[in-house]
Amino acid sequence: MELLLMFVKILVVVTIFMIHLLYVQYFERKVIGHMQARMGPMRVGWHGILQPVADALKLFFKEDIIPSQSDRPIFFVAPIIGVIAGVSTIAVIPLWKSFSIANLNIGILYILALSSIGSFSIILGGWASNSKYSFLGGLRSSAQVISYEISLGLSLVGVMMMAGSANLSDIVNAQANSWFLFPQLIAFFVFLVSAIAETNRVPFDLPEAETELVAGFATEYSGMRWALFFMAEYAGMFIMSSLAVVCFMGGWNGPELPLVGEYSGLLWFVLKVYGFIFFYFWIRATLPRYRYDQLMSLGWKIFIPLALLNVIVTGFLRVL
Amino acid sequence: MPGSYIPTDYFPVAIVILIATLIGLGTLLLGLVVRPRRPYTQKLSPYESGNPPVGEPRTEFSVKFYIIAMLFVVFDVEAVFLYPWAVAYDKLGMFGFVEMMLFIFILLVGYVYVWKKGAFNWE
Amino acid sequence: MTLPQLFFAYFALSMTVLSLLIVTRKNPVHSVIWMLVLFIHIAALYLFLNAEFLAAIQIIIYAGAILVLFLFVIMLLNLKREETAQKYQSQWPISMGIALVFAIFMTMIVGKITVMPALGEYSVEAIKAEGSMMTIGKVLYTRYLLPFEIASLVLLVAIIGAVVLAKQRVE
Numbered sequence: 001m002e003l004l005l006m007f008v009k010i011l012v013v014v015t016i017f018m019i020h021l022l023y024v025q026y027f028e029r030k031v032i033g034h035m036q037a038r039m040g041p042m043r044v045g046w047h048g049i050l051q052p053v054a055d056a057l058k059l060f061f062k063e064d065i066i067p068s069q070s071d072r073p074i075f076f077v078a079p080i081i082g083v084i085a086g087v088s089t090i091a092v093i094p095l096w097k098s099f100s101i102a103n104l105n106i107g108i109l110y111i112l113a114l115s116s117i118g119s120f121s122i123i124l125g126g127w128a129s130n131s132k133y134s135f136l137g138g139l140r141s142s143a144q145v146i147s148y149e150i151s152l153g154l155s156l157v158g159v160m161m162m163a164g165s166a167n168l169s170d171i172v173n174a175q176a177n178s179w180f181l182f183p184q185l186i187a188f189f190v191f192l193v194s195a196i197a198e199t200n201r202v203p204f205d206l207p208e209a210e211t212e213l214v215a216g217f218a219t220e221y222s223g224m225r226w227a228l229f230f231m232a233e234y235a236g237m238f239i240m241s242s243l244a245v246v247c248f249m250g251g252w253n254g255p256e257l258p259l260v261g262e263y264s265g266l267l268w269f270v271l272k273v274y275g276f277i278f279f280y281f282w283i284r285a286t287l288p289r290y291r292y293d294q295l296m297s298l299g300w301k302i303f304i305p306l307a308l309l310n311v312i313v314t315g316f317l318r319v320l
Numbered sequence: 321m322p323g324s325y326i327p328t329d330y331f332p333v334a335i336v337i338l339i340a341t342l343i344g345l346g347t348l349l350l351g352l353v354v355r356p357r358r359p360y361t362q363k364l365s366p367y368e369s370g371n372p373p374v375g376e377p378r379t380e381f382s383v384k385f386y387i388i389a390m391l392f393v394v395f396d397v398e399a400v401f402l403y404p405w406a407v408a409y410d411k412l413g414m415f416g417f418v419e420m421m422l423f424i425f426i427l428l429v430g431y432v433y434v435w436k437k438g439a440f441n442w443e
Numbered sequence: 444m445t446l447p448q449l450f451f452a453y454f455a456l457s458m459t460v461l462s463l464l465i466v467t468r469k470n471p472v473h474s475v476i477w478m479l480v481l482f483i484h485i486a487a488l489y490l491f492l493n494a495e496f497l498a499a500i501q502i503i504i505y506a507g508a509i510l511v512l513f514l515f516v517i518m519l520l521n522l523k524r525e526e527t528a529q530k531y532q533s534q535w536p537i538s539m540g541i542a543l544v545f546a547i548f549m550t551m552i553v554g555k556i557t558v559m560p561a562l563g564e565y566s567v568e569a570i571k572a573e574g575s576m577m578t579i580g581k582v583l584y585t586r587y588l589l590p591f592e593i594a595s596l597v598l599l600v601a602i603i604g605a606v607v608l609a610k611q612r613v614e
Contacts, residue, residue, distance in 0.1 A: 014336065060350075060354065061355060079344070083344040088333070088336050091333045101333075102329060104330070153403075165407055225348065228344060296440075297441060
């Protein structure tokens with residue numbers, strides 16, 4: 001019986017997550033469109049609400065072109081690794097009070113481990129396509145991801161110190177009275193920027209920008225394989241947003257709302273995560289791109305010392 | 321008795337990973353059935369903005385990537401040492417703070433060396 | 444065959460098979476993929492030893508950092524499939540024989556270990572009560588302080604060595 005309940009729980013959460021992945025792209029196009037004084041998708045269904053369905057069907061039925069000199073097994077496996085790494089992280093996120101698929105004591109490390117594996121898919125995708133653009137794009141993209149992974153991890157050390165645990169539910173419970181945002185403002189800033197760089201989003205998306213290297217590591221991928229790569233990217237975006245919400249903005253904590261009652265935790269969590277995702281889109285609509293050497297030196301020269309400074313200051317203040 | 325421990329906490333995680341794998345594989349394999357397949361040489365050759373591909377696709381790249389990867393390994397290990405320290409921090413007190421400052425200081429020496437050598441400058 | 448034994452049998456078998464796959468692939472990038480699968484199995488084995496922190500670290504460092512380094516090196520050296528050496532050299536019967544003798548020798552030695560060491564103070568229940576990260580934190584930074592600080596020196600040597608070796612080539 002317990003097993004069945006667990007299965008149902010997993011299926012529901014994963015299905016909702018997949019629907020989110022489908023619609024977050026629509027959400028993005030609408031938001032960026034409105035920010036650029038236009039409307040975004042409008043034709044398919046009421047206000048374009050069926051656009052993602054149309055896109056998914058189109059990608060599904062597209063011809064699968066595998067370039068002639070490519071390394072077939074790796075070409076096949078690269079997007080799948082990305083999807084597995086992206087989707088599996090949903091297992092540890094606490095959605096509301098004592099509700100997460102798995103309550104791991106190493107929750108934060110689990111997410112960091114999966115994002116390390118996700119960086120694999122980029123470099124393999126670039127290599128497997130056997131094309132100059134893809135290869136260079138894949139190398140640059142993965143060098144960027146690994147450079148910011150260090151500052152990402154270091155920025156979370158302060159949070160672990162304040163909560164005394166790496167368990168995401170414990171971290172949320174420790175913020176029942178006050179968020180970690182204000183004591184850990186530097187860490188939040190470092191985490192924010194590192195998360196944007198990790199997910200290869202503007203302003204750090206040079207390796208996949210259309211005007212630079214065509215589509216970077218994904219140049220030779222068409223149809224469903226391309227869709228899997230970008231599913232992995234949007235999943236990464238969701239995971240970074242929910243990690244930010246859980247670690248810095250109180251997770252599902254929030255005053256009890258009248259209508260929803262005991263599920264108000266879930267509502268708060270969803271609102272906060274979508275607020276963060278909106279922030280991602282806002283940045284995309286606003287900021288220009290960083291040059292590659294600028295973004296690499298930013299990651300190593302500025303954010304790692306900043307994150308370490310935060311660790312030292314937090315440690316010092318806590319030991320007093 | 322030793323050797324009889326099963327990590328039951330991780331069973332849901334295994335299921336989620338399995339489902340994610342099935343989603344990834346499933347969409348691709350299902351599409352195999354419905355997709356058209358009409359290959360010809362021009363379509364299959366690598367994309368170079370319309371020009372015929374020129375040059376060896378995997379020419380040697382600079383050593384910068386290699387340095388970055390090696391530095392990443394070392395700093396990742398340093399970050400990993402910080403995680404259990406952070407979790408057990410309240411129990412370690414001033415002693416824990418000082419020892420970790422020593423650790424970070426030694427690594428900062430290496431960091432400054434790398435900075436001075438210019439390995440962090442990309443171009 | 445109890446469930447834990449079944450799991451162990453699976454891991455033992457799969458790790459042996461994976462190791463063989465790693466060393467026999469012609470394409471080095473394929474070897475790296477099999478190494479990734481092997482490391483994931485090792486991490487799962489750590490989970491069965493109630494060492495969840497080590498499992499996470501195995502993935503973060505080995506699979507996430509060291510394998511990426513391997514991939515970069517393979518791509519730097521531009522090892523193409525056609526250029527890799529012939530799969531088995533002419534002396535392979537002799538080397539296979541020596542490896543087999545060594546394997547039998549190791550099995551005999553390990554098989555002689557019949558006395559299990561007494562369980563220390565960190566039993567499964569004790570670790571589960573606090574979490575493996577808290578336990579490691581409490582022990583590593585107090586009792587094993589010296590190895591920890593020495594580790595930082597080893598890392599320093601690694602940083603300096605890496606930059607010195609790589610920069611030599613550039614100039």
